[in-house]
Amino acid sequence: MTGSALVVGGGIAGLLAARRLHEQGWAVTLAEATSVLGGTVSSRFLDVPSASDSGTPKTQTLELDGGAESYAVRGAAMQALVDELGLDEHVVAPEPLGSWLHGPDGAHPAxxxxxxxxxxxxxxxxxxxxxxxxxxxxxxxxxxxxxxxxxxxxxxxxxxxxxxxxxxxxxxxxxxxxxxxxxxxxxxxxxxxxxxxxxxxxxxxxxxxxxxxxxxxxxxxxxxxPGAAVAGIDGGMAKVTGRLVTSLREAGVTVLRGVRVAALSRMGEDGRWWAQISDRDDEVVRGLDVDRVVLAVDGVTAWHLLAPLNQDVLDPAAGPQLGEGIALAVLVVEAPGLDDAPRGTGVLVSPGTGVRAKALTHATAKWAWLRTVVTRPGRDGVPRHPHRHMLRLSYGRQGGDADELGFRSTDEQLLAAALEDAAALTGVPLAEEDVLNSTVVRWRAPIPPQHGPDREAMDALVRWATDVPGLDLVGSWVHGTGLAAVVAGVERTVGRGAGLAAAD
Ligand SMILES: Cc1cc2nc3c(=O)[nH]c(=O)nc-3n(C[C@H](O)[C@H](O)[C@H](O)COP(=O)(O)OP(=O)(O)OC[C@H]3O[C@@H](n4cnc5c(N)ncnc54)[C@H](O)[C@@H]3O)c2cc1C
Structure with a gap:
């Protein structure tokens, strides 16, 4: 049976679900709450000073991954999607430099x-x-x-x-x-x-x-x-979600941005669904009546949308809470000391070391394509900015101390800490004047809970939803964090399924 379907959430899970449903003949509408499609697989932009071949000062706009920057090569589903989207020739391996660990006993290669x-x-x-x-x-x-x-x-x-x-x-x-x-x-x-x-x-x-x-x-x-458990895309992971969006639009799928699905209800036991859609100011802008709903949002939002439908099973007072969120501080620096990639592709940090970041990625050491973009070879092939580097530091541990830096910290706090932490983690002195530009990217619900009452509530919701006709749940809180798990999960749930389920 086919009919009309609403996909709620425009991250990779929602975009892929919309593609699969459209292929199966459903008339699909996708609603994304923010103005950016792709969710945690989307780009951000950062201007840095540069120069033309003739030496005229210019501004260069760098496109960087705002969230995911790679995918695990285990399992077949994500790679199959990359191939299907015609991106197979853009797949790149990280530089084989290895990464480092920074713990209470010091730093050592992983x-x-x-x-x-x-x-x-x-x-x-x-x-x-x-x-x-x-x-x-x-x-x-x-x-x-x-x-x-x-x-x-x-x-x-x-x-x-x-x-x-x-x-x-x-x-x-x-x-x-x-x-x-x-x-x-x-x-x-x-x-x-x-x-x-x-x-x-x-x-x-x-x-x-x-x-x-x-x-x-x-x-x-x-x-x-060894060491090559992940792959990336030349140009950034947002190419994957970008291609999904383009193909949906070309296929005539209705893709709405800046509209939040605020409430869902069912019309009769086996009946259709009614969705209340709000704009960013929470004004209700329209209602939508569909045969099928695929929720591709985070687990907390899914709970709020579905708990009112069955309060006996889903106690509204016992729903999961949003976690701490995380913040990424991205620095573009001019630092010859980083040219030799002293910490390989990056460093993972144990708690209790005095460093507040939980991880540092030396993005331009990890990805050759990004190094080329950032160092910017001229027509003669010689890099204009050979000592330019991009560093990405992440903040916010679940269950961290009250003074832990993270989602709620100000940009000033995060960027000041990032400079200090980057110097401590790489062993390369870095000063404010070395920073060409910087930005902070925040993610409110990046890592689904893996244990405790919030996890149990989400598991109960997934079990309940299994028996509800016309409802599917997809996304990292259902299938596990990471693109390999999410894409395989979407394929199992609404897509090309069973064969891949076994492989993943
Ligand atoms: C900083 C960061 C780095 C990461 N790095 C990697 C990596 O390198 N490799 C890897 O494999 N994975 C990585 N991940 C994890 C990976 O990005 C996620 O597991 C995956 O992208 C989740 O996809 P999703 O579609 O389930 O969720 P999301 O990408 O979170 O998308 C959900 C979407 O739903 C929308 N939404 C929410 N509520 C509503 C509503 N009521 N109405 C309409 N829309 C709504 C949201 O705005 C959002 O766009 C990273 C995650 C983060 C945050």
Whole structure:
């Protein structure tokens, strides 16, 4: 059956859902609350001074990824989408420089073969370099100790936290030095409360099957070249969402921006849906009557829209709360000391080090295409600005201290901290006069909760929605954070489904 469909949310999940529904013959309307389509896969712009070939001063506008800058190459769905959109020739690997970890014990290169910081080869020189001799000795017990306890947990379906598993198998030092910075920096979470299955799906099973945790990591990472677990797009990830938007418009799909779906109701048990649509000032501008709704918003918004429909199951007082949000500070600096990429592609930071950022990406070291744009070769091929670099620092840990910098901090606070943190993390002195321009990008609901009452509320909502006719839920709070998980989830839910579900 087909008919009319409303997709709520214009991030990658909503855009892809709209594309698939249109292909299946639905008359689709997509509504995005902000003026920017793409959600966390969208560009921002930053002007920097430059010069023409003849030396005339000019302004160069840099386009940068406002959120996601890469995608995990595991699984097939995201790569298949990139190919389908004709972007296969634009796929690029990050520079093979490796990344660093910054913890209470100092900075060291991150082991190349790893998963959420858990090393896959305990005999690799980079693992030995990152650990003390005693720490390495303890880690090697992983290769000898029986896996019975974890096989039992797997068989019984007991939830296992990252900290429990890593400290038991590899010791506290591996947890503190290698794993905590990754879980904190990438997943904004504490390993003591994060379920292994959420951040590394399949790892517990792989470890039990392989006989040790490190062998499990190696098995899961088997087909992937060490260090190249992600890919990017020449020109930025927003090319993916940009192509989706263009194709939707060309296909005649109604794509609305700056309109928020403020309320949903159902007309009869198996009936149609009615959506109340507001403008940015919350004035109701129109109602829409459709056969099917796909919610591609964050979990908190989904709860507010759906809880009124079944208050017995979805207690309005027990809904999930918005988390802390995060802020990205982007600096374009003139700094010869960064030319050799002293921290590779970037640094993940453990809590408690005095550095307030949770991660730094040396974007121009990581992506050759971006370095070319920023250093700007002239007609002679010689870079106009050889010492120019883009650094991206992220702020805001879930459950951080009250004075933690993040979403609610002012631009001034964030940019001042970013300059100090960038110097501390790279070891390169940086002063205000080295900064050519900077910007702050804020994300209100970037990382869905991975545990606790908010997670349970969202899981209850997903379970309830499964039985509601004409309703689908998609997005990172349903399928897991990251483009690979989100795209695979959309394909399973409304798209080209089943085959890919098995692969991901
Ligand atoms: C800073 C940052 C960096 C990241 N980096 C990476 C990375 O490098 N690699 C990776 O794989 N993943 C990364 N991610 C995660 C990845 O971007 C997300 O998992 C994914 O893009 C989520 O897509 P989505 O469509 O579910 O949600 P979103 O992109 O959040 O889109 C949801 C959309 O719904 C809209 N909306 C909300 N409420 C309403 C309403 N009532 N009516 C209409 N519209 C509404 C919002 O405005 C938004 O545009 C990053 C995320 C952030 C924040």
């Amino acid at each position: 082991p190349r073969l790893g998963l959420v910081g858990i090393p896959g080869d305990l005999h690799a020189p980079d693992v030995a370099a990152a650990l003390s001799p005693a720490g390495l000795e303890r880690a090697l017990e992983d290769e000898r100790a029986p896996m019975d306890r974890w096989a039992r947990a797997l068989a019984e379906g007991t939830s296992v936290t990252v900290a429990e598993l890593v400290s038991d198998r590899l010791g506290e030092e591996v947890l503190r030095r290698l794993v905590s910075p990754v879980v904190a920096g990438v997943h904004s979470a504490d390993p003591a409360v994060v379920d292994v299955e959420r951040v590394a799906p399949g790892l517990l099973r792989a470890a039990v099957d392989a006989g040790s945790l490190s062998a499990g990591v190696a098995a899961l990472r088997g087909g992937v070249t």
